[in-house]
Structure formats: C-alpha cells, structure tokens
Amino acid sequence: MAEHTGDVEIVPCPDGPVLVRGSFAIVGATGPSVDRGRPTVALCRCGLSQRKPFCDGTHRITGFRTDDEPTPLS
Amino acid sequence: MHLPPSRGAVSAALASCLLHGDEPDALNDLVEAALVLVDDLIADDDIQISLFMLYELHYGGFDDVDDALEWNPDLLRARARIEARLEEQLRSAVSVTEHPLPTVDAVAGALFRMTAPTAGPGFSRHVAKKADEQQLRELLLHRSIYQLKEADPHTWAIPRLRGVPKAALVEVQCDEYGNGRPELMHSALFAQTMRGLGLNDDYGHYVDQLPAVTLASLNTMSMFGLHRRLRGAIAGHLAAIEMTSSIPNRLYGDGFRRLGHDSATTLYFDEHVEADAVHEQIAGRDLAGALAAASPELLDDILFGAASCLLLDELTAQHLLSAWRNGESSLRQAERSRGTTRTRAPGHYHG
Ligand code: FES
Numbered sequence: 001m002a003e004h005t006g007d008v009e010i011v012p013c014p015d016g017p018v019l020v021r022g023s024f025a026i027v028g029a030t031g032p033s034v035d036r037g038r039p040t041v042a043l044c045r046c047g048l049s050q051r052k053p054f055c056d057g058t059h060r061i062t063g064f065r066t067d068d069e070p071t072p073l074s
Numbered sequence: 075m076h077l078p079p080s081r082g083a084v085s086a087a088l089a090s091c092l093l094h095g096d097e098p099d100a101l102n103d104l105v106e107a108a109l110v111l112v113d114d115l116i117a118d119d120d121i122q123i124s125l126f127m128l129y130e131l132h133y134g135g136f137d138d139v140d141d142a143l144e145w146n147p148d149l150l151r152a153r154a155r156i157e158a159r160l161e162e163q164l165r166s167a168v169s170v171t172e173h174p175l176p177t178v179d180a181v182a183g184a185l186f187r188m189t190a191p192t193a194g195p196g197f198s199r200h201v202a203k204k205a206d207e208q209q210l211r212e213l214l215l216h217r218s219i220y221q222l223k224e225a226d227p228h229t230w231a232i233p234r235l236r237g238v239p240k241a242a243l244v245e246v247q248c249d250e251y252g253n254g255r256p257e258l259m260h261s262a263l264f265a266q267t268m269r270g271l272g273l274n275d276d277y278g279h280y281v282d283q284l285p286a287v288t289l290a291s292l293n294t295m296s297m298f299g300l301h302r303r304l305r306g307a308i309a310g311h312l313a314a315i316e317m318t319s320s321i322p323n324r325l326y327g328d329g330f331r332r333l334g335h336d337s338a339t340t341l342y343f344d345e346h347v348e349a350d351a352v353h354e355q356i357a358g359r360d361l362a363g364a365l366a367a368a369s370p371e372l373l374d375d376i377l378f379g380a381a382s383c384l385l386l387d388e389l390t391a392q393h394l395l396s397a398w399r400n401g402e403s404s405l406r407q408a409e410r411s412r413g414t415t416r417t418r419a420p421g422h423y424h425g
Contacts, residue, residue: 011355013355013359014179014182014183015186016355017351017355019352019355019356021245037348037349038249038253038348038349038352039245039248039249039253040245040249040352040356041348041352042348042351042352042355051347051348054348054351055348055351055352056320056324056347056348056351057320057321057324057347057350057351057354058321060186060190060191060320060321061191061321
C-alpha cells in the first residue's frame with residue numbers, strides 16, 4: 001500500500017498495542033532510526049515485548065488490560 | 075503443478091474428466107453416492123483431494139488440465155454438492171460460545187477471547203522444545219499447501235467488501251504480499267524456509283503426502299473465499315489466523331533455531347511475530363468488527379468462520395502430535411511406502 005502523505009493515525013487498541021499508520025519515522029533515542037518493517041506498525045505498550053518498540057503478542061499471554069484509560073475522541 | 079494422484083472413486087473419476095475430457099455425469103453420480111456413505115468429510119482423502127483439485131482450477135491450475143474447465147458447469151455442480159456437505163459438517167462441529175453485539179469493540183473482543191493463547195503443552199510448544207528435524211520437515215510439508223500461496227484464499231473477498239472492512243483487508247494483504255517487494259511476500263519467505271531444509275518449494279510438490287485433514291484446512295478457506303454469501307466467514311477466518319499467529323510463530327522459530335537453522339530459514343516465522351501483531355488488530359477491529367457493525371446479519375458467519383479455522387487447526391495439530399507420539403510419520407502411508415520421503419523406524423520419536 002502506498003505510504004500516506006501527511007496524516008499520521010494513532011490507534012490505541014483495547015488491551016493491546018498502539019497501531020501507528022501514515023507517514024512517520026521511528027527514531028532511536030541515541031542511535032539510528034528503527035526500520036519499521038511495514039507501513040503500519042504496532043508499538044508495544046504493555047512493556048513486555050521481546051522486540052520493542054514493536055508488539056510481539058506477549059500482551060495476550062500476560063492478560064494486559066487497558067480498561068481504565070480514557071476513551072479517545074473519535 | 076500436475077494433477078495429483080487420485081485417492082478413490084470420486085477423485086479418479088474427476089481426474090478422468092480433467093485429464094481426458096470425460097463427461098462429468100458419472101462424476102456427479104459418484105459424488106452423490108460418496109456423500110451418502112461418508113460420515114466425516116474432513117477426514118476423507120478421496121473427497122478432500124477432489125475438492126483440492128476443483129479449487130485449484132481457480133488458483134494456479136494444473137499444467138496438464140485445460141484452463142477452460144474452471145467454469146465447467148458439471149464440475150461446478152460436483153463442487154457445490156461437496157461444499158454443501160462440508161459447510162453443514164463445519165456448522166454442526168464448531169462451537170461458538172461468544173455472542174457479542176455487532177460493534178467493533180465487542181466483536182474484536184469476542185474474537186480475541188476465542189483465540190486466547192492457552193497454557194500448557196500445545197503443538198507450537200512441542201515444535202519449540204522437542205520436535206526433531208524430520209518433524210520440522212513434516213510441519214513444513216503440511217503448511218506448504220497453504221503457505222506457498224499464503225493470503226490468496228482471503229484475497230477473493232476483496233471485491234465483495236466495501237468501505238472500512240475492504241480497506242482493512244487490503245492493508246493486511248499488502249503486507250502479506252510484500253508491500254510491492256516480491257522477495258518479501260510471505261509465500262516467498264516460506265519458500266525460503268523450505269529450501270533451508272532442502273525441500274522442494276514448487277507449489278503442490280508434496281500434496282500426495284498430505285492427509286485429508288490438511289487439505290480440509292485449505293479447502294475450507296477456499297470455500298469461504300469463493301462464495302460471496304460466506305464473506306462473513308472468510309473475514310472471521312482471517313481474523314482467527316492472524317490472532318493465532320504471533321506467539322506460535324515465535325515458538326516455531328525457536329524450534330528451527332534450536333536445531334541450528336539460520337536466520338534466512340527462520341525469517342518467515344520471525345516476520346510473522348511482528349506482522350501478525352499488527353494484522354490481528356486490523357483484522358479483528360477494522361475487518362471483522364467493522365463488517366459486523368455495517369452488516370449485523372453477517373455476525374454469526376464471522377464467528378463461524380473464526381471457529382472453523384480454530385477447529386481445523388486443532389484437528390491438524392492433533393493429527394501431527396498423535397502420529398509423532400506414536401513414533402510415526404504424519405504424512406500419508408501410501409506415499410511413505412513409495413519411499414519418496416525420508417522415513418525412520420517406529421519408535422524414533424520421543425515427543
Ligand atoms: S503490547 Fe503487545 S507485547 Fe506489549
């Protein structure tokens with residue numbers, strides 16, 4: 001799929017990662033930027049992925065919950 | 075690929091029609107008779123190889139079969155008869171315990187619960203910890219019949235969807251097809267894994283060795299994908315595939331690494347860990363969830379499609395594990411006795 005130009009969409013998935021699609025770069029805090037691998041990525045927010053910054057599905061083993069976060073405006 | 079060998083009366087009659095242009099009248103009589111006699115279509119070699127042949131006419135076809143036969147009405151009639159029974163069997167065999175409202179969150183949540191990782195020893199843990207080289211080869215052979223054309227059965231659904239679900243399916247499929255880079259197509263990565271184990275990566279090369287249950291998994295996807303009526307089922311099926319992929323693929327990769335296979339060989343599995351953590355969200359929410367929200371009448375089929383995927387995965391895993399526990403090959407006996415695959419003495423496996 002062609003990369004989006006301009007807009008970036010960030011989707012906090014219930015009990016899961018943050019999906020990011022659009023035109024963006026993941027920049028290492030101290031080193032080179034991270035190869036995102038694909039146009040839309042899932043960033044870990046449970047803290048337990050073994051492939052950070054990406055989600056690797058571990059949140060489903062540990063039962064990560066996001067119940068108490070505010071629902072974003074749609 | 076060439077038409078594979080037949081496995082009984084129905085597939086023999088079908089092969090005559092496909093190879094020699096025989097009239098399909100006798101075929102339809104044989105199908106009707108077989109469907110009366112056969113109890114479990116999923117386990118029936120003759121029926122499943124026949125269905126595989128009929129569906130393959132719509133994919134890559136066969137080198138030795140006339141392409142025009144894809145739309146032969148009598149062959150389509152035979153296919154429809156088999157499909158009706160397969161669908162009936164699947165609908166009565168699956169258990170759907172989730173009854174979500176037709177909203178994105180509720181449907182995605184239900185699908186995530188249906189596909190939740192289970193604790194304890196399972197198939198992928200066996201692969202990670204215990205499988206030997208021959209078992210890894212067998213695993214790749216079973217998978218190859220779908221993975222060498224990975225994503226194709228679900229692609230049939232694209233023109234049958236609109237709006238958000240369509241965009242979601244296209245987004246997932248773009249990734250499956252390498253985002254414009256053929257060498258990164260998931261089917262190409264799988265071929266690379268097969269070559270890493272010295273296996274032939276031509277589509278269908280090993281089909282004669284695959285038991286009915288393995289073919290039934292692919293045939294079910296083809297049935298869901300090729301019928302617009304079943305677009306809910308193919309959407310649910312894809313969601314279930316994606317939602318049961320990241321963690322098992324990590325474990326499969328571990329199994330191949332444990333036996334010393336290089337990173338080119340394990341790339342297919344490694345790629346799926348990250349890719350499917352993305353895809354499961356898109357397929358669960360924007361494909362299946364949004365489809366149910368837009369067309370609530372499809373909700374039951376979305377859950378049915380997901381449950382069918384899980385059922386067939388479970389049956390396939392049981393088949394492989396029980397063969398391996400008995401120290402046997404999970405491939406078909408007929409093929410093994412012809413010596414076309416490496417076999418080992420009974421008792422070799424300790425899984
Ligand atoms: S959010 Fe998926 S592994 Fe952390």
